[in-house]
Structures are given as C-alpha cells and as structure tokens.
Amino acid sequence: MPTRIEDYAFYDSHLAVLPTELQELYRFTRWGRSRSLDQIDRMLKGSNLCFSARCSGKLVAFCRMLTDFVFRGCIWDVLVHPDHQGKGIGSRLMRYTLTHPAVKDIPMITCYASGLVPFLARHGFENREGLMILQRAPIEYS
Numbered sequence: 161m162p163t164r165i166e167d168y169a170f171y172d173s174h175l176a177v178l179p180t181e182l183q184e185l186y187r188f189t190r191w192g193r194s195r196s197l198d199q200i201d202r203m204l205k206g207s208n209l210c211f212s213a214r215c216s217g218k219l220v221a222f223c224r225m226l227t228d229f230v231f232r233g234c235i236w237d238v239l240v241h242p243d244h245q246g247k248g249i250g251s252r253l254m255r256y257t258l259t260h261p262a263v264k265d266i267p268m269i270t271c272y273a274s275g276l277v278p279f280l281a282r283h284g285f286e287n288r289e290g291l292m293i294l295q296r297a298p299i300e301y302s
C-alpha cells in the first residue's frame with residue numbers, strides 16, 4: 161500500500177474520472193450511496209472543475225467545484241477512499257484544488273461538509289453554522 165505522496169497522481173479534469181469508479185468511492189459515504197451512474201455522469205459534466213487523485217491507476221480521492229471563477233466557488237463531494245485516509249492525500253487534494261490557477265484568486269470559497277470541519281479548518285476554512293467558508297478577501301455588499 162502506497163504511503164508517500166509521490167505514489168499518487170493528481171488531476172484537474174472530469175475526464176480523469178469515470179462514473180463507475182466514482183460510484184465506487186460514493187459507496188463509502190452515507191450521503192452518496194444512492195447516486196446512479198447516469199446522475200454521476202451528468203454531475204461530472206456539469207461541474208466546473210473536478211479534482212482527483214489516483215494511486216496505481218485507481219481513483220482514490222475526489223472533490224469538485226462549482227464556481228463563477230470570479231467571486232464565489234463551492235467545493236462538493238470531498239472523498240478519500242478509506243484505505244488511503246490518514247496519509248495526507250485529502251490535504252494534498254485540497255491544496256491542489258485551492259491553489260489551482262483557475263480558482264486561486266476567488267475571494268470566497270464555501271464547502272457544505274459538516275463532517276469535515278476539523279479537516280477544512282486546517283485549510284483555512286471557518287465554521288459558520290455548518291457552512292465552511294474560506295474568505296480570502298473582504299466582501300462588500302451593496
């Protein structure tokens with residue numbers, strides 16, 4: 161079993177993820193088990209950005225972002241296969257996502273993942289009543 165980050169390859173395209181293998185990752189969640197292959201396929205195609213990690217060719221981590229690429233972004237479906245948890249893969253994937261050239265300058269990124277509060281807090285997110293927010297710049301409302 162790989163234990164070094166160097167053993168993993170990271171990707172930033174929905175084309176790097178097959179619906180069947182993502183469905184396999186969803187089976188380890190309580191909230192994604194019922195997603196059909198058709199739904200997953202449409203979700204992948206409809207997401208602005210999909211980030212993933214592979215080890216020995218197998219999909220082991222995934223998250224996606226919906227964004228306008230200017231003001232807001234929202235991260236969804238943060239997943240790491242149980243056999244690969246605790247090895248820094250989730251943190252590496254989150255850093256890869258947050259520093260990606262297409263989103264690194266977005267001032268506010270949210271994530272609705274109440275079960276990941278400590279993990280997201282390590283990446284700069286603040287807990288605001290179940291909504292995790294990474295606010296990179298002051299927001300002005302009119």
